[in-house]
Amino acid sequence: MSPVKLQEFHAKTLLSRAGLPVPPYAVASTPQQARAQATAYLEDGAAAVVVKAQVLVGGRGKAGGVKLARTADEAEAVADAILGMDIKGITVRRVLVAPGAEIVRELYLAAVLDRGRQRILLMGSAEGGVEIETLAVEDPAAIIRVHAHPHLGLQPFQAREMAFRLGLGDHLKQAVDICSGLVRVMLEEDADLVEINPLAIVREDGPDGPAETLQLLDAKITLDDSALGRHPGHEQMRDLDEEDPADIEARAAGLSFIRLDGDIGCMVNGAGLAMTTMDLVKRAGGEPANFLDIGGGARSDKVAQAMRLILSDPSVRAILVNIFGGIARGDEVARGLVEARSRQTRSVPMVVRIVGTNADIAAEILKDAGDDIVSAESLDEAVAKAVELAGSAA
Amino acid sequence: MSILIDKHTRLLVQGITGREGGFHAGQMLAYGTNIVAGVTPGKGGQTALDGAVPVFDTCAGAVGATGADTSVIFVPAFAAPDAIMESLDAGIRTIFAITEHIPALDMIAVVAEVEARGARLVGPNCPGATTPGEAKVGIIPGSIHRPGRVGLVSRSGTLTYEVVQAMTDARIGQSTCVGIGGDPINGSNFIDMLELFAADPDTEGVVLIGEIGGGAEEAAAEWKRANMPDTPMVAFIAGRTAPPGRRMGHAGAIISGSGGTAEAKISALEGAGIRVAASPTQIPQMLIEAGIAPD
Numbered sequence: 001m002s003p004v005k006l007q008e009f010h011a012k013t014l015l016s017r018a019g020l021p022v023p024p025y026a027v028a029s030t031p032q033q034a035r036a037q038a039t040a041y042l043e044d045g046a047a048a049v050v051v052k053a054q055v056l057v058g059g060r061g062k063a064g065g066v067k068l069a070r071t072a073d074e075a076e077a078v079a080d081a082i083l084g085m086d087i088k089g090i091t092v093r094r095v096l097v098a099p100g101a102e103i104v105r106e107l108y109l110a111a112v113l114d115r116g117r118q119r120i121l122l123m124g125s126a127e128g129g130v131e132i133e134t135l136a137v138e139d140p141a142a143i144i145r146v147h148a149h150p151h152l153g154l155q156p157f158q159a160r161e162m163a164f165r166l167g168l169g170d171h172l173k174q175a176v177d178i179c180s181g182l183v184r185v186m187l188e189e190d191a192d193l194v195e196i197n198p199l200a201i202v203r204e205d206g207p208d209g210p211a212e213t214l215q216l217l218d219a220k221i222t223l224d225d226s227a228l229g230r231h232p233g234h235e236q237m238r239d240l241d242e243e244d245p246a247d248i249e250a251r252a253a254g255l256s257f258i259r260l261d262g263d264i265g266c267m268v269n270g271a272g273l274a275m276t277t278m279d280l281v282k283r284a285g286g287e288p289a290n291f292l293d294i295g296g297g298a299r300s301d302k303v304a305q306a307m308r309l310i311l312s313d314p315s316v317r318a319i320l321v322n323i324f325g326g327i328a329r330g331d332e333v334a335r336g337l338v339e340a341r342s343r344q345t346r347s348v349p350m351v352v353r354i355v356g357t358n359a360d361i362a363a364e365i366l367k368d369a370g371d372d373i374v375s376a377e378s379l380d381e382a383v384a385k386a387v388e389l390a391g392s393a394a
Numbered sequence: 395m396s397i398l399i400d401k402h403t404r405l406l407v408q409g410i411t412g413r414e415g416g417f418h419a420g421q422m423l424a425y426g427t428n429i430v431a432g433v434t435p436g437k438g439g440q441t442a443l444d445g446a447v448p449v450f451d452t453c454a455g456a457v458g459a460t461g462a463d464t465s466v467i468f469v470p471a472f473a474a475p476d477a478i479m480e481s482l483d484a485g486i487r488t489i490f491a492i493t494e495h496i497p498a499l500d501m502i503a504v505v506a507e508v509e510a511r512g513a514r515l516v517g518p519n520c521p522g523a524t525t526p527g528e529a530k531v532g533i534i535p536g537s538i539h540r541p542g543r544v545g546l547v548s549r550s551g552t553l554t555y556e557v558v559q560a561m562t563d564a565r566i567g568q569s570t571c572v573g574i575g576g577d578p579i580n581g582s583n584f585i586d587m588l589e590l591f592a593a594d595p596d597t598e599g600v601v602l603i604g605e606i607g608g609g610a611e612e613a614a615a616e617w618k619r620a621n622m623p624d625t626p627m628v629a630f631i632a633g634r635t636a637p638p639g640r641r642m643g644h645a646g647a648i649i650s651g652s653g654g655t656a657e658a659k660i661s662a663l664e665g666a667g668i669r670v671a672a673s674p675t676q677i678p679q680m681l682i683e684a685g686i687a688p689d
Contacts, residue, residue, distance in 0.1 A: 116613070288635070309518040
């Protein structure tokens with residue numbers, strides 16, 4: 001399981017569906033599409049369009065992934081430049097095209113889960129476009145915080161307080177709607193985070209001359225993976241193009257897996273113990289190739305699948321299996337290891353430490369499984385052996 | 395003595411006829427836990443665990459008939475918040491929620507209500523607690539424990555077992571071991587448990603097992619400094635080498651921006667006079683150095 005980070009255009013879909021003021025946008029995966037969309041906005045009166053790379057990594061603007069265009073030709077050219085661009089290792093496959101806005105002022109507004117206070121926290125800053133985490137360190141007083149009531153949610157007076165403190169007294173009704181709306185979207189969509197950065201006061205020409213309104217110019221939403229089951233549409237918003245194929249395979253198998261840069265593959269039950277095993281590998285002078293939690297009660301086929309995942313990384317030179325049986329049974333893990341072993345095409349030395357439930361049966365199973373399986377009693381011993389094996393295999 | 399549970403605990407198992415609930419109820423009973431009732435809606439009148447435990451349709455029915463005072467919840471995630479509320483409403487004062495993958499936002503109102511009624515919730519997504527030799531509630535293997543005078547509180551599951559085993563191997567027994575769970579919104583935090591340990595005359599020292607993410611370890615360090623300065627305490631933090639921005643299994647375990655790093659936690663703990671082990675196996679020796687005698 002892993003949380004679903006939404007692309008900007010998906011986040012905007014959820015926000016506009018909730019009735020919040022999201023300016024028009026379109027998504028293009030070819031320069032020609034971007035051109036057609038830009039043409040429509042320009043003909044509709046926009047002075048320019050903005051073309052934005054749709055990637056989940058931060059710093060798109062600095063990387064050159066956000067550009068203005070004043071003509072259809074220009075829009076096609078910048079879309080051509082951005083599509084296929086590499087931003088922090090991610091290839092841009094889609095761009096968002098939107099009419100350019102005349103920004104009067106930028107602000108920051110987000111609804112997040114506050115673990116310390118066990119409430120939904122609405123955070124605002126009169127300074128938009130900034131990294132909120134940087135601001136939290138450099139000028140924490142500049143962040144306005146309001147906690148939603150656990151039963152009643154964000155109440156109108158709280159939304160008004162946020163609006164006034166952000167200096168949005170001239171836009172009170174809209175600001176209150178947006179504050180309440182972010183919390184509502186968070187609750188309705190089961191999000192961990194709904195972030196608008198920037199929220200902007202935008203000047204537009206209306207029938208009675210120029211008018212200023214609040215608009216959600218950029219949006220970031222992260223969904224709680226535990227709640228995906230009750231939102232049938234959400235899983236489809238996961239951007240598989242931006243994920244390591246190993247992550248996708250791991251999720252399908254119900255494994256918690258993160259690929260890292262080292263050469264010692266780790267298979268552990270339990271997240272805390274898996275992190276600890278990685279820490280000890282590093283402390284012993286080795287480099288973990290992954291974080292992998294096979295979870296409680298893993299059956300042999302799941303273990304075999306986990307082993308295939310580890311071995312799919314060509315840089316793995318040794319494998320460390322550390323299982324503390326509780327719900328997980330040692331013999332099931334051992335059977336899975338043997339099964340995976342019988343099918344693997346490349347020989348990698350493996351250190352196995354299985355303690356707890358059915359560890360004795362596991363030892364019997366592994367005894368006959370092959371010379372390249374080294375057993376270990378303690379965690380420290382297992383780690384030392386794995387680091388040594390990886391070193392000698394290098 | 396101990397905290398949370400002991401031989402007088404009258405335990406109600408919610409979801410006792412399910413696969414997980416049934417298996418672990420059997421383990422708890424075998425450990426000697428006083429299980430007085432089970433609840434599965436629609437199966438009232440039956441018995442579980444080979445006739446050893448009566449099953450009721452509702453928590454209120456179970457509490458009325460058996461005087462249950464503590465519950466443990468094994469029901470699926472979608473039904474678990476409701477199970478907690480039912481237990482609470484039936485007058486149960488101590489609730490352990492083992493269930494994992496409960497949507498975080500569902501827990502906000504539940505946790506607030508538990509607090510408003512002056513009850514205690516441990517979890518969700520936690521392994522439960524053991525008071526060695528007296529009672530075990532949840533899924534921690536009973537065999538790893540040894541009765542003694544060091545309390546243990548942890549955010550992890552199997553890592554807890556590792557530490558308990560190391561303590562037991564070194565003849566350092568435990569008063570109570572409790573896992574508070576890895577979810578972002580949960581019922582009890584480190585400080586809630588430290589308060590109980592501080593008030594327990596038979597707990598002489600405490601082990602705290604934390605992990606990256608959030609600020610709970612830092613808050614616990616501050617509380618310890620102010621409220622139990624003389625109690626020997628050893629800590630361990632998992633995730634020293636975890637890369638920022640990647641969530642390590644638990645919903646809580648993520649380093650975001652400058653917050654939640656192992657370094658910040660270790661420095662706060664050490665600043666409060668708490669020894670921080672670099673490996674779980676160092677914990678027994680550190681406890682001895684802090685003044686805990688093996689028995």
